[in-house]
Amino acid sequence: MGAGKYRSKITFQNAVITTNSYNEQITSWVDYVTVWAAVHTMGSKEFYHAQKMFSEVSVVFEVRYRTDITELHGIKFSGRAYEILGRPIDVENRHRELQIFAKEVV
Numbered sequence: 001m002g003a004g005k006y007r008s009k010i011t012f013q014n015a016v017i018t019t020n021s022y023n024e025q026i027t028s029w030v031d032y033v034t035v036w037a038a039v040h041t042m043g044s045k046e047f048y049h050a051q052k053m054f055s056e057v058s059v060v061f062e063v064r065y066r067t068d069i070t071e072l073h074g075i076k077f078s079g080r081a082y083e084i085l086g087r088p089i090d091v092e093n094r095h096r097e098l099q100i101f102a103k104e105v106v
Helices: none
Strands: 008-019 025-049 052-064 074-077 080-084 097-104
Touching: 025 074, 052 074
Parallel strands: none
Antiparallel strands: 008 025, 008 074, 025 052, 052 097, 074 080, 080 097
16 A cells, blocks of 8 residues: 555545525535545446436545545545445455545536
């Protein structure tokens, strides 16, 4: 786990829920922390839903171990937003590295 592995900066975000003038809940994302990460694109797929074509990109982010990141956070990388799929994985339970599976939010 050398330092050269982490070449990309990603930003974890927190969801903030507010209410507009129509009393509707609106979710916005606020930057939480920016860290260095290794980014691995796992592939993409296209599918139809409600007569529209959608594309989904799967990504694995690897970062140094942290205890404050959960599946409730979002990730911003290279101008794109990603949703975390499940709990971040502590690689080999050694508290050195987290693997975070995510998909691009379209």
